[in-house]
Amino acid sequence: xxxxxxxxxxxxxxxxxxxxxxxxxxxxxxxxxxxxxxxxxxxxxxxxxxxxxxxxxxxxxxxxxxxxxxxxxxxxxxxxxxxxxxxxxxxxxxxxxxxxxxxxxxxxxxxxxxxxxxxxxxxxxxxxxxxxxxxxxxxxxxxxxxxxxxxxxxxxxxxxxxxxxxxxxxxxxxxxxxxxxxxxxxxxxxxxxxxxxxxxxxxxxxxxxxxxxxxxxxxxxxxxxxxxxxxxxxxxxxxxxxxxxxxxxxxxxxxxxxxxxxxxxxxxxxxxxxxxxxxxxxxxxxxxxxxxxxxxxxxxxxxxxxxxxxx
Amino acid sequence: xxxxxxxxxxxxxxxxxxxxxxxxxxxxxxxxxxxxxxxxxxxxxxxxxxxxxxxxxxxxxxxxxxxxxxxxxxxxxxxxxxxxxxxxxxxxxxxxxxxxxxxxxxxxxxxxxxxxxxxxxxxxxxxxxxxxxxxxxxxxxxxxxxxxxxxxxxxxxxxxxxxxxxxxxxxxxxxxxxxxxxxxxxxxxxxxxxxxxxxxxxxxxxxxxxxxxxxxxxxxxxxxxxxxxxxxxxxxxxxxxxxxxxxx
Numbered sequence: 001x002x003x004x005x006x007x008x009x010x011x012x013x014x015x016x017x018x019x020x021x022x023x024x025x026x027x028x029x030x031x032x033x034x035x036x037x038x039x040x041x042x043x044x045x046x047x048x049x050x051x052x053x054x055x056x057x058x059x060x061x062x063x064x065x066x067x068x069x070x071x072x073x074x075x076x077x078x079x080x081x082x083x084x085x086x087x088x089x090x091x092x093x094x095x096x097x098x099x100x101x102x103x104x105x106x107x108x109x110x111x112x113x114x115x116x117x118x119x120x121x122x123x124x125x126x127x128x129x130x131x132x133x134x135x136x137x138x139x140x141x142x143x144x145x146x147x148x149x150x151x152x153x154x155x156x157x158x159x160x161x162x163x164x165x166x167x168x169x170x171x172x173x174x175x176x177x178x179x180x181x182x183x184x185x186x187x188x189x190x191x192x193x194x195x196x197x198x199x200x201x202x203x204x205x206x207x208x209x210x211x212x213x214x215x216x217x218x219x220x221x222x223x224x225x226x227x228x229x230x231x232x233x234x235x236x237x238x239x240x241x242x243x244x245x246x247x248x249x250x251x252x253x254x255x256x257x258x259x260x261x262x263x264x265x266x267x268x269x270x271x272x273x274x275x276x277x278x279x280x281x282x283x284x285x286x287x288x289x290x291x292x293x294x295x296x297x298x299x300x301x302x303x304x305x306x307x308x309x310x311x
Numbered sequence: 312x313x314x315x316x317x318x319x320x321x322x323x324x325x326x327x328x329x330x331x332x333x334x335x336x337x338x339x340x341x342x343x344x345x346x347x348x349x350x351x352x353x354x355x356x357x358x359x360x361x362x363x364x365x366x367x368x369x370x371x372x373x374x375x376x377x378x379x380x381x382x383x384x385x386x387x388x389x390x391x392x393x394x395x396x397x398x399x400x401x402x403x404x405x406x407x408x409x410x411x412x413x414x415x416x417x418x419x420x421x422x423x424x425x426x427x428x429x430x431x432x433x434x435x436x437x438x439x440x441x442x443x444x445x446x447x448x449x450x451x452x453x454x455x456x457x458x459x460x461x462x463x464x465x466x467x468x469x470x471x472x473x474x475x476x477x478x479x480x481x482x483x484x485x486x487x488x489x490x491x492x493x494x495x496x497x498x499x500x501x502x503x504x505x506x507x508x509x510x511x512x513x514x515x516x517x518x519x520x521x522x523x524x525x526x527x528x529x530x531x532x533x534x535x536x537x538x539x540x541x542x543x544x545x546x547x548x549x550x551x552x553x554x555x556x557x558x559x
Contacts, residue, residue, distance in 0.1 A: 219409075220414055221437065224406045
C-alpha cells in the first residue's frame with residue numbers, strides 16, 4: 001500500500017465519522033451503553049469477590065501433633081515427631097496446592113498467646129513451666145476454602161498428627177458465596193451479551209442502508225475489497241474507542257464518588273469490608289473495555305461492509 | 312512470471328484484433344424464476360465502435376450490461392471483454408478488470424457527500440495514482456466535460472445534466488478502453504441529453520469503445536450509429552447506421 005493511500009484511508013475513516021454523524025452517534029451510544037453496563041457490573045462483582053477473598057484468606061486450619069506428655073491413649077511410641085520430622089511436615093504442608101501460607105507456632109509462642117486469653121495478664125502465675133511444652137502446631141492458611149476437606153483428610157493421614165482444627169461452616173459458607181457470585185456473574189454476562197448483540201446488530205442494520213450505495217459505487221469503479229473496507233473498519237474501530245472511553249470516564253467518576261461516600265458515611269463498613277481502589281478496578285477495566293470497544297467496532301464494520309462487497 | 316504476463320497480454324490483444332473488444336457467443340442467462348433474461352445471444356463489438364443497445368423493459372439490456380461489468384456470470388455460452396474470459400475471472404481480479412471500463416448510470420451514482428473534484432479524484436485514488444498526477448488529471452477531465460468552474464460544488468447542488476457530466480468525467484479519468492453507458496439520458500431533458508450524447512461521441516472519436524443502452528428514440532435515429540435491438544432476451548436486429556425499431 002502506498003503512503004498516500006494509507007493517509008487517504010485514515011483521513012476517510014475520520015471524515016466518515018462526521019459525514020454520517022447520526023449513524024456514528026447511534027453506534028457510539030450503543031457501544032457505550034453495553035460497555036457501561038459491563039463495566040458497572042464488573043466493578044460490583046470484583047468488589048464482592050475481593051471481600052470474599054479477603055475473608056477466605058483469614059480461614060486457616062491448625063495442625064496439632066502427638067506429644068509424649070499427653071496422656072491420651074492414642075499416643076504411641078514412635079508417632080511423636082522429631083524436630084527434623086516436624087520441619088519436614090511443615091515443608092510438605094507449605095507445598096500443598098490448598099495452602100497459601102503456613103506458619104509454625106512453637107509451644108512457647110502458643111502459651112504466650114493462649115495464656116493471656118484464658119488467664120488474663122498474670123497468666124504465668126502458678127505456671128512455673130509452660131503447660132503447653134512440646135505442643136508445637138502449624139497454622140495453614142487456605143488458598144481456596146473449597147479445598148479445605150481435601151487438606152484436612154491429607155493432614156489426618158500423617159501418623160504424627162493428633163488433631164486438625166477447622167471450621168466447616170465458614171468454609172462452606174464462603175464456598176457457597178463464591179459459587180453464587182460465579183453463577184450470578186455468568187447469568188448477567190449472558191444477558192449483557194445478548195442485549196449487546198441485539199443492539200449492535202440493529203445499529204449495523206442502519207449502517208448497511210447508509211453505506212449500501214456508497215460501497216456499490218466504489219466497487220463499480222474498480223475499488224478492491226481492501227480499499228473499500230479499510231476506511232470503514234478504521235471508522236468502526238474509532239467509534240469503538242469512543243464508545244469505550246465514555247463509559248470508562250463515567251464509571252471512573254461514579255466509582256470514585258461511591259467509594260468516598262461509603263468510606264465517609266459508613267466508615268464501620270470499610271473496617272471489615274475491603275473495597276478495591278480505583279486503580280485496582282481500572283487497571284483491569286481500562287484495557288478490557290478498550291479492547292471490547294475496538295473489537296465490537298471492528299466486527300460491526302467488517303460485517304456491514306462484507307455484505308456488499310460481492311458486487 | 313513476466314513472460315507469462317506478456318504472453319497473456321499478447322493473447323488478449325490478438326483476440327481483440329481478431330474478434331472484437333466485446334465478444335458474446337451463444338450467451339444465456341437465467342435467474343432462479345421466470346424465463347431466461349438472455350437466450351443464446353451472440354454479439355461482437357470491435358475496438359473503437361459506438362453501439363446503441365435498444366429494447367423495451369425486460370428485453371435483457373440490463374442483464375447484458377451486468378454481464379459486461381462482471382456483476383453477473385452467464386449461465387451458458389462465453390463472454391470475452393478486452394480479451395478476458397468473464398467466466399474465468401476470479402473475484403479478486405474483478406477490480407482491476409473494471410478499472411479499464413468506464414461506467415455511467417441513469418441515476419448518476421455519485422458520492423453525494425463529496426464535491427465534484429473528490430468524486431472524480433476517487434476513481435484515480437483507487438488505482439493509487441500519485442496525488443500530483445490526480446491534481447493534474449482531474450481539472451483537465453473536468454474541463455473536457457465543461458465543469459472546470461464547478462469542482463468545489465457538492466453534487467447535490469448540480470443539475471441532472473451536470474451530475475451526469477461528473478459521472479462521465481469519473482468514468483473517463485482513468486482512460487478506459489470501453490465506456491458503458493446505461494440509460495445516460497434517462498433522467499435528463501432533451502438539451503442536456505444531446506450535450507451528453509455529443510460528449511460520448513467525442514470520447515468515441517478519441518478511440519474509446521462506447522456502448523450506450525437507451526430508450527431515447529430521437530437520439531438513436533439521429534446519430535446513425537450501429538444499433539443492436541433486443542427483445543425478450545434475444546437480439547432481433549443488428550444494423551450499422553440503424554434506427555430505433557418500433558414495437559410491432
